[in-house]
Amino acid sequence: MSNRLQFWHFGLMPYPHIPPTSEIESTWVTLSNRHYDPEIGHRLYRRYLDESVLAEKLGYDGTCVNEHHQNAYGTMPDPNVMASQIVARTEQIYVGIIGNALPLHQNPLRVAEAVAMLDVISGGRIISGFVRGTGMEYHSLRYNPAESRDRFWEAHDLILEAWTKDGPFAFEGRFYDLPYVNPWPKPYQRPHPPIWLPGMGSLETIDEAAKRRYPFMMVFSPLWFTKMAYDMYRHAAEEKYGYTPSPTQLAFCVATYVAETDEKAHAEAREHIMWLFQRGLWVPPYQWFPPGYVSGRSFRGMLEAKVKHNIKDHWELTYDDLVNDHYVIVGSPQTVAEKLARFTDELGAGVHVGASMQVGDMPHWKVVKNMTLFAEEVMPLFREKGAGPIWSRGELPPGAAELVRAMPEPATVG
């Protein structure tokens, strides 16, 4: 393989023991938590964290956590709590929080503080992803979806200023009006931890990411759609913002399973992948898209694209759809490497998130086997001969170099 690729482990930490979809409205928002057994939850959390820690031993570049509320798809309502656990149990691996859902916080200064704490404790190993949260979260927490986009960017600006300007200073926003912004601690990394923007391919998000040189991550999308989003990113970067993005600015979140042979891989992974898409993402449209969560223009574009490209909802996809459209990558080391090479060669991607993802109701032994085989048989094909993960060779994580370049001189406060 000619191209390089980074491998970031990511598990959603689902709670698999839920009723069949025929019996529930949704796996989110209204799925009764009477189905949650804390003793099972305890064992699951311990197990999932062991898998995150294993990612360091096996030489992954990073391991990731994220934020979702009131659902069985991913039981990490506070990603910073999970990141803290991983930071405490590892020494060198990067920890990606992808991300904190900014509009779902009453005061985003709390996010600035928590991420800075983690960055200082870990000695600068934190990636700070920012997301809006899914539409479902706006039903669950009752923040106004029609304000979500504006709140997101105002919170983003507040956090960045809090991290980079000497305090105390006043922040005068529409949603946040704070006379004394002055967080202790400030982040360890300078100017601040890299910021990633995971997304579903909306033009607005892609343009903002390209403008700020933030790594952009496509989540659970078909290959052709990821390619379209990357082309938009590159086009915006080159035509509007005057630079050529590096491959590490283009990330893809694709669940991946490797086994000794193609046949064995499919036999072992299929049912768990179907849990993720058919059950974990069993969500009615009115939960996905509360009013105002996207603009009328974006809503129209989505509906048009759905008809034009025959896009199915996640829970409608068959296993063959998922494999053929590269929503997932499953196969022998050779097959997996060839599919990953399509992302590097055809799409120009440089960061694989969800490498060896724990998927759906997959048991621990399969996760460990998948992670180990992937680390030993696939990862070396995308690295210099004999090279380890980025943290073992002093390489900055995605988004860090661009940040230093894009930053103005440090602000001086009199």
Added chain:
Amino acid sequence: MTSVAQSSVQAEMIEVAGTPVALRRRGAGAPLLFLHGAGFTGLWTAFLEELSSAAEVWAPDHIGFGATPAQDWMTGVDDLVLHYEDLRREQGWERIDLVGYSLGGWIAAAYATVSPERVGRLVLITPVGLRVPGKPIADVMMMTPQRLYATLFNDPTNIPQVAPDPSDLGVVVHIYEEMTTVARLLWNPRHDPKLPRRLRRITSPALIVGAEDDRLVPNEMCDLYASLIGGARVERVPGTGHALIIEQPERTARLVLDFLGEGR
């Protein structure tokens, strides 16, 4: 909604304090301002036609509804209250009769607390705006269109008059945009906690018109309004649900006109 069959009164565009507004009007007599709800917008309904037999009916589309464009500055019911106070002043009306349906009932009630002396008679039809403890309004943001209509109507006879065409992309997007306006107005909380105390300021005669069995808004909402507005009384239209102005336009309009007539 733009989807609906041709209304017999076409909208004209006017300006209210510089803000463009789509307006339908018909009839002669004292001015009657009809404030629509979150749905059935952009329509000259049979209900309005009945009202126009005895009043000069003004039926504007609220900002961000029907053919009236959305405005960034409109983030709450209070903005609409001042918007309609601007309309009243610009038209030179000393007083107006206010008839508000559902969300429009909230706006009308709030208007009457701000400018009580400007309201001749006040009619609230299955209004929202208050919290009935333990009985929340059904969550329309968590419903398929089919379930929404099944909840709104107890008598399905007149649904075809107002049902949007789900195969028309423009209509679907327009409804999403109207619901976005609704979210901006009342996503959380879905009532005004200050309204109960303020309702005592209302001085005009007031009629609350309820459905026989409203499955969207708790039936107790009407009684709660009546208990907080001095001298208000409640009438209910038999055989109806929340969509009573579509289900029983003549009977509902007759109740309204009889009440307005008491003042003339």
